[in-house]
Amino acid sequence: MIALVIVGFVKISVFFYAVIVGLSTLFKVKRPSALTYPVGTVILFFSLTIASNVQEHLKEGLTIMPVLLFIPFHLVIPFTLLCIAFIK
Incomplete structure (x- = not known):
């Protein structure tokens, strides 16, 4: 369990670091550490408002997320990129 x-904890830390580095590169921020508190606040807010308990979390993960995330990211975007690659 430990x-x-x-x-x-390590996985969350790596993802958080990747978000900070990505945002600082995207917005050309000279000090990426300036983004840690705003991004941490947004993550904290979303983690508290997305699902209030485990049952709601599982319901959203099994019914809503496949439609909103999996279909676009696994079917629509790759197919669109494939069509664009063939056209070019």
Whole structure:
């Protein structure tokens, strides 16, 4: 259980670092550390408002997310990029 918690913490930390570096590159921010508090606040806000309990989290993850995320990211965007590659 301790290993699972440690690995989860490391995974979240790596994702958070990737978001900070990506945003600082995208917006050409000289000090990426200036983005840590705003991004952390947004993540905290969304983590508290998306699902209030485990049952709601599972319901959203099994019914809503496949339609909103999986279909566009796994079907629509790759197919569109493939069509654009063939046209070019």
